[in-house]
Structure formats: structure tokens, C-alpha cells
Amino acid sequence: MMDSHDTNLPLNQGDPEEIKDVTEVSDKTAEDATTDTTLEKQSEPVEKPTKESVLKRLNDLAKDPENASKLELDTLKQSFYKLHNIELEALKKEFVDNGGKEEDFVPQNDELENEFKNVMSVIKEKRNSLLAEVEKQKEHNLTLKLGILDKLKELTESPDNANKSYNDFKKLQQEWNEIKQVPQAKANEIWKTYQLYVEKFYDILKLNNEFRDYDFKKNLEIKTRLCEAAERLTEESDVVSAFHQLQKLHQEFRDTGPVSRELRDEIWARFKAASTVVNRNHQQHFEELKEVEQHNLDQKTVICEIVEAIEYNELTTFAGWENKTQEVIALQNKWKTIGFAPQKMNVKIFERFRKSCDDFFKKKSEFYKQLKDNMVQNLEKKKVLCEKAEALKDSTDWKETADALAKLQKEWKAIGPVSKKHSDMIWNRFISACDYFFEQKMKATSSQRSEEVENLEKKRAIINQLAELKGTENTEDAEKKLRDLMQEWNSIGHVPFKEKDKIYKQYHTAVDGIFDNLNTNASNKKLNNFKFAINSMQGGNQSLYREREKLSRQYENMKNELLTYENNLGFLSSSSQKGNSLLTEINRKVDKLKTDLEVVLQKIKMIDESLQHEE
Incomplete structure (x- = not known):
């Protein structure tokens, strides 16, 4: 031009x-x-x-x-x-x-x-x-x-x-x-x-x-x-x-x-x-x-960076890959709505995006291929478990066999999926063997279940007696009656499994409420008696000082004992019924010690007020 x-x-x-x-x-x-x-x-x-x-x-x-x-x-x-x-x-x-x-x-x-x-x-x-x-x-x-x-x-x-x-x-x-x-x-x-x-x-x-x-x-x-x-x-x-x-x-x-x-x-x-x-x-x-x-x-650069930043090591399931695939497809659709980039970069940025998408779908294909191979291996593992369950289903050693089948079921859950066309068949084979054993076990242990129902009624009766005991004013009689009921509870055998946690919780709620009430009444009674004692104490201030020193030593000893109990709690396990009972008993002792410590402090406070009044 x-x-x-x-x-x-x-x-x-x-x-x-x-x-x-x-x-x-x-x-x-x-x-x-x-x-x-x-x-x-x-x-x-x-x-x-x-x-x-x-x-x-x-x-x-x-x-x-x-x-x-x-x-x-x-x-x-x-x-x-x-x-x-x-x-x-x-x-x-x-x-x-x-x-x-x-x-x-x-x-x-x-x-x-x-x-x-x-x-x-x-x-x-x-x-x-x-x-x-x-x-x-x-x-x-x-x-x-x-x-x-x-x-x-x-x-x-x-x-x-x-x-x-x-x-x-x-x-x-x-x-x-x-x-x-x-x-x-x-x-x-x-x-x-x-x-x-x-x-x-x-x-x-x-x-x-x-x-x-x-x-x-x-x-x-x-x-x-x-x-x-x-x-x-x-x-x-x-x-x-x-x-x-x-x-x-x-x-x-x-x-x-x-x-x-x-x-x-x-x-x-x-x-x-x-x-x-x-x-x-x-x-x-x-x-x-x-x-x-x-x-x-x-x-477009941001879209490329999003696809390139995909953490492939976190994609380990069908659902994970499918969700991520939908995200990539959404990004591809978004890409189509964006106009041209500068001419010198238009082809380059498209090639970059295409490469990142190609990499994604290539890795997805590799994952599915590997998963397919794993499914074949999983099928063989589950066949082995089926054979083991079928070998145990006629056993009459109820406890040992039940534990063994439970272990097999746990192993089954740990094994990954199999292909859909084999999934129902292999599962039905395994569960049929397990169900057959437990049906036979249930028939053989029906009498035991009757005994468990009877035990449940006995424990409910004890809980009702505990409810009546809660309002008793005589702390010594109430505490003796409480100990007898607790001993009776422990002597009763198992209850139905599905009722075990519920009845146990009701029992301990009732016991804890009675102990709280007993501790409160006993503390008030002790404080009232002590107040009367210091008012009639012979020897004047000298006797009060000696009593205060005695209470101080008692307070320190009780604090050390409380610390010991609290440390022991960290080493105990409640996985068994026996361990659970021990934990409960120690917790009650800890609560009682805390109440007694408060009583000692109140006594010391009474002495201090009395000494101040004398001066």
C-alpha cells in the first residue's frame, strides 16, 4: 500500500x-x-x-x-x-x-x-x-x-x-x-x-x-x-x-x-x-x-492448569474416576464456549489442553484395565473363602466355628469388587454357607436364649428396686441395700445380645444416681457432726490448731490417692464386661474421694472461721 x-x-x-x-x-x-x-x-x-x-x-x-x-x-x-x-x-x-x-x-x-x-x-x-x-x-x-x-x-x-x-x-x-x-x-x-x-x-x-x-x-x-x-x-x-x-x-x-x-x-x-x-x-x-x-x-490457561493438576493417585475407585470424568467433560464444554486466543498462541494452548485431556483418559483406561485384572484376582480369592465357609457349615462347634466364619466375613469385606456378572453368584454362594451354619446354631441354642430372656427380667427387677432405693434417707441402710443389689446383678448371667447395652446403661444410671445422693447426704451429715464437735471441743484454740493440722495431712493423703486412681484409669480397658465393671468401680471411688476432699476443705474452713471468731 x-x-x-x-x-x-x-x-x-x-x-x-x-x-x-x-x-x-x-x-x-x-x-x-x-x-x-x-x-x-x-x-x-x-x-x-x-x-x-x-x-x-x-x-x-x-x-x-x-x-x-x-x-x-x-x-x-x-x-x-x-x-x-x-x-x-x-x-x-x-x-x-x-x-x-x-x-x-x-x-x-x-x-x-x-x-x-x-x-x-x-x-x-x-x-x-x-x-x-x-x-x-x-x-x-x-x-x-x-x-x-x-x-x-x-x-x-x-x-x-x-x-x-x-x-x-x-x-x-x-x-x-x-x-x-x-x-x-x-x-x-x-x-x-x-x-x-x-x-x-x-x-x-x-x-x-x-x-x-x-x-x-x-x-x-x-x-x-x-x-x-x-x-x-x-x-x-x-x-x-x-x-x-x-x-x-x-x-x-x-x-x-x-x-x-x-x-x-x-x-x-x-x-x-x-x-x-x-x-x-x-x-x-x-x-x-x-x-x-x-x-x-x-x-483457557486456567482450564489447562486444572486438568494438569488432577491428583491421579487419589483416584482409586469407579466413583472417583466417574466424578472426575464429569468434571473434565464440563471443562471441555466450557472450553468450547470461549473464543479464540491470540493467533500465535491459539494452536499452542489447544494442543496443551488436548494433551492434558488425552493424558487423563489414557490414565483412566489404564485404571480400568488394572481394575479388570484385579477383579479376576478378587474372584479367585472369594472362591477360596466360599470353599472354606462350605467346609465349616456343618460344624457343631458353635463358638469356634462362629468366630471362624466371622473372620471369613471380615476377610470378604477386605477383598475388592468382582465383575458384575459374577458378583451375585459368588456372594450368594458364600452367604448361603454362612446362613446355613447360623441357622443350625440358632436351633441348637434356643434353650440358651430362653435363659437369657429370664436373666433380662431379673435385671429389670433389680433396676426397679434401685429406683425405689434412691429416695431412702437412711444412708447406711441404703448403702448396704445397694451393695446387695449390685452383688445380685453381677451373679445373673447373660441377657439377649440386642438388649445388653440398653439394660446395662439403665442399671448404671440408677446406681450412679444413688451413689451421688448417698455421698451428698453423708457429706452433709459429717459436716453437721463436725460443727457440733468443734463447738464443744475442750482445750481452746490449741485443740483447733491440732485438728486443722490433722485435716491438712488427711487432705494431702487423699489428693495423692485420687491422683493414683486417675493414673490407673488410663491403663484400663473396658473391652470386656469384667474390665467395664472395674472401670465403673474405680470411677465411683474417684467421685467419692472428690466428695470427701470437699468435706475436708469445708471442715478446715469451719476451723478457720472459729479461730477468727475467738480472736
Whole structure:
């Protein structure tokens, strides 16, 4: 693209270097504009592409390869092979699932791929051929323009015939404007030379004022119209289209002859100002587009990092893998809703995401294969347990066999799953053997169960007696009665298993409540007796001091005894009934010691109050 300005401005007023800062856009920028426009269109929601739809679009482009966008061709190629690779992966998975080895998989010939390659080859050949023709035409145009420059040079070297040569000069100008592009490397050079000869010719031209003014007037009308068109483009919503239209206006402005010297700067400044606004809008549009693309890249990068950060060593179950698979699929769906990333990163970030997803599904396939192997091993282990259970089911050694079967059931739970088609069969075989034994055991021990029910009724009767004992005022009788009931409880045998914890809890709640009541009543009685004793004590303060010292020693001894009991509690286990009873007894002793300690403290306090009163 060549620079545009007033064709006949003097070099120091309309030099191309000055205009370059305002209107020049490199070929790469123009290409980027086309690229970004394509990206913008492609970011719109479209139907999911297929290999056939991609191929159809490619065939359409093959009819007019000259106007086909390189980015669109690259995008179509990427889409086609993305779909092609997905098909290959599905075929490979099917091949492996059917027992084949991955390294032995050989894809079949794909007719669509062959046609795709042929069409791409045709488009490439046509574009190369067109490019060669364009370059050839540019060289021809260069030759023609060089011929015009030679003729212009001759006109400028004949100043005496300038007025007579004016028509020839205008004809040469028209021919120059009709000739299109020349090689980019020569464009600026020959344009400067052309400008030099044009300006030189006008400088030596001795036209009459009326003819000269008419020429300037027509050029001013044209350039004013071009300024107005450029100013309308500043309001154009499609900034890409406005930018390309502006390039055509620049070409026309440049090809138009000069205006009067006093208006040259003004008309150029007006056109230049509108051009600056259009160019700025164009640049701002692509900066915003790049921001959107960068945001898309950031979102896609986060998605890649999420998939790459999956902790595979934590995925050890079907459910775990299935949940994680749904997360990955959701991320893939999210990916499809995000637009293009910057062109230089778009393919790279997609390849990164595809690799992380491929790694995930490959590891999932490996897990399922390993799990399948484990299921075969688990089935063999469970068959062994079935054989052991079947060997024990007719045993009449009820306790030992029940423990052995319980152990087998525990082992069964520790073994992993088996395949669904064997799961029910192997389980029914195992549980049938276990159920048969326990049914026989139940029949043989029915009399024992009757005894357990009877024991349950006896223990309930004791709990009822404990409830009546709770309100007894005579602590000595109540404590004796409580000890007798506790001894009777311990002499009673087992109760039904399902009632054991419930009845035991009721019993200990009742016993603990009575002991709490007895301890409280006994403490109050002791304190009242002690208060009476110190009031009638002979010997005065001296006796009180001795009694206080005695209580202090008693308090320290009791504290040490309490500490010993509390330490012993940490070494006892309540896993057996005997161990549980011992724990309960020690806890009661601890509670009683704490109550007695409080009584001793209250006695010491009474002595201190009495001594203070005496003073």
C-alpha cells in the first residue's frame, strides 16, 4: 500500500515521509486486519463442524482462491484434522477394547482426508499461480510507468512548448493513474520521481489564469468530496470496513491534481485529520480485540492448569474416576464456549489442553484395565473363602466355628469388587454357607436364649428396686441395700445380645444416681457432726490448731490417692464386661474421694472461721 496525499504539493509540503506517520499501514497490518475480522466472525456461535462441512467450505474457497483468507484456510485445516484425530482415537480405543494392542493399530484409508488434501493442493497451486501472475503484472506495470516517466522528463525539458504539451501531459497523467500496482520495492521511488516531474511541469507551465483556475477548481471539488467521504468514515460502525475504504480514498486523493497554492495545506489538513480518526478507530478496535483474545487465553490457561493438576493417585475407585470424568467433560464444554486466543498462541494452548485431556483418559483406561485384572484376582480369592465357609457349615462347634466364619466375613469385606456378572453368584454362594451354619446354631441354642430372656427380667427387677432405693434417707441402710443389689446383678448371667447395652446403661444410671445422693447426704451429715464437735471441743484454740493440722495431712493423703486412681484409669480397658465393671468401680471411688476432699476443705474452713471468731 502506497502513501496518499496531494499529488502536486511541493516536496517540502507533501513529502511521503510526513504522511507515513498518519496513514501508512504495512502489509502485515492489513493482513492482521483481515485475520482479526475472520476471528471476530468465527467467535460467533456456530453449529458444531463436521469433516463434511469443513470440506464443503474448502471446495467453495477453491472456486475463488484469490480471495480466500489464509487464516480461514489454516482454521479449516486445523478443524478438519482435529475431527480426524478424534475419529482415529475412537477407532484405536475400540481396537484396544476388543483385545488389540495399541502399537498394532493401523488406521484405514480415509477418503475424506484424501479429498481434503487434494483440494488444499489445488488451492495452493492456484494461489501460487495467481501470485506469480500478480508479480508478473506488477513488473509489466513498472515498465509502463518507467516509460511514462521518460515521457514526462522530456516534457519538463522543453519549457518553451509547455503550453502546447499540456494535453499530452494530462494524457500521461491519466495513463499513470490507470496503471495499477508495481513491485513494492520500487513503488515509493517511482512515485517520488513522478511527483517531481509533475511539479516541475506545473512550475514551467505558462497557462492562462482562466484555464489554470478552472483546473484547480475541479481538483478542489474532487478533494473536498474525498474529505467529506473520509469524515463520514469516522462515524462508520464497522471500523475494519472504514479502514479499507479509506485506503481507496487515499489513492483517489493522490491521483487527483493540485489545487491553488493557498488552499493546498488547508485541504490536505482536513483530509489528514479525518484519516487520523479512522486509523485511530481501526487501531483501537484491534487493541480491544487483542484484550478479548488475551482474556480468552487466560481462561483457557486456567482450564489447562486444572486438568494438569488432577491428583491421579487419589483416584482409586469407579466413583472417583466417574466424578472426575464429569468434571473434565464440563471443562471441555466450557472450553468450547470461549473464543479464540491470540493467533500465535491459539494452536499452542489447544494442543496443551488436548494433551492434558488425552493424558487423563489414557490414565483412566489404564485404571480400568488394572481394575479388570484385579477383579479376576478378587474372584479367585472369594472362591477360596466360599470353599472354606462350605467346609465349616456343618460344624457343631458353635463358638469356634462362629468366630471362624466371622473372620471369613471380615476377610470378604477386605477383598475388592468382582465383575458384575459374577458378583451375585459368588456372594450368594458364600452367604448361603454362612446362613446355613447360623441357622443350625440358632436351633441348637434356643434353650440358651430362653435363659437369657429370664436373666433380662431379673435385671429389670433389680433396676426397679434401685429406683425405689434412691429416695431412702437412711444412708447406711441404703448403702448396704445397694451393695446387695449390685452383688445380685453381677451373679445373673447373660441377657439377649440386642438388649445388653440398653439394660446395662439403665442399671448404671440408677446406681450412679444413688451413689451421688448417698455421698451428698453423708457429706452433709459429717459436716453437721463436725460443727457440733468443734463447738464443744475442750482445750481452746490449741485443740483447733491440732485438728486443722490433722485435716491438712488427711487432705494431702487423699489428693495423692485420687491422683493414683486417675493414673490407673488410663491403663484400663473396658473391652470386656469384667474390665467395664472395674472401670465403673474405680470411677465411683474417684467421685467419692472428690466428695470427701470437699468435706475436708469445708471442715478446715469451719476451723478457720472459729479461730477468727475467738480472736
